[in-house]
Amino acid sequence: MKESDLIQFITKKGNSEFDQEVISWINASSENQAFFSKIKAEHLLATIDDNLENINPEKQFDAFLNKKSKNNRRLFLRIASVIMIPLLLTTYFFYSDSLDNSNPTQFTSYAASAKEQKQITLADGTIVWLNAESKIVVSDKYNNTERRISLYGEAFFDVVKNKNKPFIVETASGIKVKVLGTTFNVKSYSSEKNVETTLVTGKVELYDQKEITPLLTLRPKQKATFSKKEKQLSVAEVSTENITSWKSGKLIFDKTPLAEFALNIERWYGVKVIIASNSFKDYAFSGEIDRNNTIEDIIKILKVSSNLNCSFNNTTNTLLINSK
Template sequence: MEHLPDYIAHLIWLDLQDELTSEQRRELDRWIEQNPYNKIIAERTKNQANLSKDLASYQKFNTEIAWKKFDDHTVIAPKAAIRKLSPQLIGWVAACILLIATCITIYLNDKQVIRYVEKPNTKIEPATKGALLTLSDGKRVLLDTIQNGLIKLENGVVAEVSDGQLSYKESGNFNVPNTIATTPGRHYQMTLADGTKVWLNANSSISFPSGFHGNTRNVMIHGEVYFEVMKNKNKPFIVEAPNGLKIEVTGTKFNLNTYANENTWKTTLLEGRVNVHLDGRSLALLPGAQAQVDRTKRNISIVRNIDPEQAIAWKNGLFNFEGATLPEIMRQIERWYDIKVDYKGPVQRIDFFGEISRNENLEDIIRALQESGVKLKLNRERRLITVEQ
């Protein structure tokens, strides 16, 4: 009988070569859907950069011990005819799977995982689409409840709701300020009057005029927001963030993370060009780069050749745990599931890898984290507690 790591490595290799049979495709899909842990492995093997990094790190492991530990957490695959492959090829894929599995099931220093297996007693769903619109006269509109169609807001301002998204229509009433805010456990997408598309992460907000008049287009944000700015060279788009941070663009795609409980605020550019301003300093940002602001020291620096997809994973419905610390992951989980996280004892130091869907229930996220060695329990007061070692 074939052990699961070898067999799954074989199936993934065939998938990469587009050579899976229908039966093999069903087998691989069944394995992927077994749990979020398997999904992380499958998604990671599709990324060439991740595979190269995993292969390099793989050399550091004691493979005999690692395989045994991985096998201890798996089942045995049924017999199947396996076409003979080059040992280097199947070993390459198996190595990548092994590294991810090992990072999720044991500490890097070959420590045995100690699991906290108490099952959460509260089922918590992921964030849903919804936001609160506050008009200039103080009236509030719960956007979750608005049906598709045109709506009149104030002073002749007209917007359209379609599939849970709000789009403003350009009008002559340029000085009507509005704010759209999401709470923890909510996210939202909207379109400004100039055609700029905006995605709001959980616990975020944007303040904007119902129409743009004058030489600039100014908005103000808190939290995390992704922009696809409508191009207009004659009217720059300016985003004002807390503590004097300002982003200036003419037409571009970028992500801005300014949560108050994050030590570093990040502006990540996908397309176009932006200028980042802080305390009289100005830095130009090109695609594939990230401006990082130390919130307490107010230092600003540029990190080049980053993976911009990691910064916007949330907008694409994913948690990206690549290189993240436990507190960074927990802050994301707090906002997305509207819970609180408490730490009992020292914070565990674990290296995390991979992505997982944000559509998973919290219980599935907890299970994936437990597989990585994090000991957790969820009480009935929606408090997720990390248990000391």
């Protein structure tokens, strides 16, 4: 994260999605937190220095001599406050840094690479399945007063019920999922235009960054789709088996756009998929891919089920999809 991005965040000049990206970066490591604190302190002190430069000492002193005692006292306090603010800020940052260093928050990342799915059990017994190219970040304070994690990619959660400690999934888009105990799937890849939350059992609530009132509440077999571009939420009834089948080694597609199909193949097989023409990017694919299928099997499936012609280059590890 660049210093200019952090300044933009500090001065509140970014949108909600930008703010969430910065927050996620800050929470990703103690080093990031220390760097952010340093930049924020320097920015605040620089702002105060600018204000001090605008004060003319001679005029202020003349005013001090010419005013009546009551006004003199008020001006003195004003000047004294300007002098004291940097000192107080310096003391504050020193003190807060001492506190942070004595008990800094530690974060642990769990990641699944391309061609991999991984299962993790959290401290409270909650089980998380990570899809390919996905990651969760967990604080060492997890399960204290709440259970909060950050998700990058796709994961299925089987959350241990605890009505006193809500389980919260944060995504880079700003959408947060809050539950007490349930099973659900969240898909939040940065390369995709939507964030999808699918409820299998129980109840989940979706929130924005403020977490004041839920944007909506899902029932079992419902999927909420948040459009990153339009900033809109929609809900649909779905077959949860199709959406969560990846954790048992299958990808089930039901009229899935070719571009989305390609992204899934890239993650599962660690290859680059190139769609040669925009004319058939909106082609809808329906079918099933098993974890044991090879790239050659996928080429055959596409040839049989569509008018698409595919070839694979072993040297560049690239699957080219073209029309017949």
